Amino acid sequence: MTGAARPVRLAVVTVVRDDLPGLLATRASLRAQTTAAFEWFVADGGSSDGTARWLADHQDEAAWWRSAPDRGLYDAMNIALDAIAERSPRSCSHVLFLNAGDRLADERTLERLLPILAEHPDAGLFYGDALEELPGGRLAVKRARSHRRALLGMFTHHQAMVYRLAESPGGRFDLRHGLAADYAFTLTVLKQGLPAQRLPLSVCIFAGGGRAQQDPARGRREQAIIRRELLGLGRTANATLWGLQWLALTLRQTIPWLYAKYRFSSNERSLLS
Template sequence: MEPKITIITAVYNGAKYIESTIASVIEHGGSCAYIIIDGGSTDGTQAIIQRYAAHLHFWVSEPDKGIYDAFNKGWNKANDDSFILFLGAGDTLLSLPQRESFEKADAIYGRVMMDDKSYFRATADFRLRLGNTLHHQALLIKKKLFPSSPFDLRFRTYADFDLNQRMLKAGVDFLFDSSFIAYALPGGVSAKFKVRESLAIVNKNFGPIYYVFSVLYYTLQFMKAKFAR
């Protein structure tokens, strides 16, 4: 049987980008159920979504509390036996994992192409305890792991990092599939690194020792970036 996949897009005033995201999902035919949660856009986004309504499992346009509130809404509308992927407006899905991967793990991650055509180096090992080493654009999560609303809305920028750490802490089986590829639009809510929130998430999930390790890790990364200029 084909794996059941649900793709969720959160958008607000994204008329400039939303159509490319929708097209990238539709290109995969009927293999994916597609959900779009619009935050009440006023720039023509709703009209674009309506043109593709026949291809959508569900869509709504209404005010929300931010991207992770929208993602939670989409998650709760997804089929209970599906794997779920999150895309923002402007992100595009390039290819899905091999069918066998869905039988081997509860979370599948792949490669995310960045603006300079390089790939984000995704990992789901000890490094995820220090910083977010997974991008949601190429991360499929089995819904049965979290029956409802997996994102903690206390974290406005890095609730996905919190979710990834919680999965790691719970011993979720992660699997890397190199054939799973997505493109991430540059910018977005996490474009400017928010140190305090990231450290708060590390402290919440892994305690003060990893908090200190993360401070050292972020400092090292900052210094490397500074001297690389």
């Protein structure tokens, strides 16, 4: 059975722990959308900052929510995926991971996105550009690279990717990778041979400062393991890619204006669809 047998309905998964302001920012972005053809799944890792109480007081806003200890970000995503799979017959056809603090690019993002999902029912992955907030508050577009360059790493932010859900419980995030499980998840989807569709729009406003940005060396090590296991990449090729990633990170940290000139473009050009 292909994706065409199911109506297009998006599951938006938000993972949060002790970040009520971030959760509220994500919620405000979803409430501002011009279409309501989505369901919100919130996995809270047992917060103690009022997040759990807020979810209990606003439980009608989420299709599903949970507040309990978990084993981290990707375990919470797996728990949410299980919840989506169990919601038969109202199960959703696609999933977008929008963590606490992340927002959709504008109020018409889902209005633009959902028809594209419907036009490509057999695509396993959709991906678009992301907006990043630069110093001074200016939003800039971080263009997605082609999925054919996935060997180099994530070709756009995870929050700018939409995955088609399998008819039966499918892939899950590999908890061995604390920072790069989204990369392994994405490569696994691509290896299934399903089409990947480039979106002509920015999907998200990325909330920076996450663990991957705080510990990039660990992320690169995990990516090397993933490339070896899933792509069969040897030690020399992995070392070369590691060096290129290190060079890009060094450039961003030491000469941010040059990195921005190379990697970002103006917000106005990207939001046209």
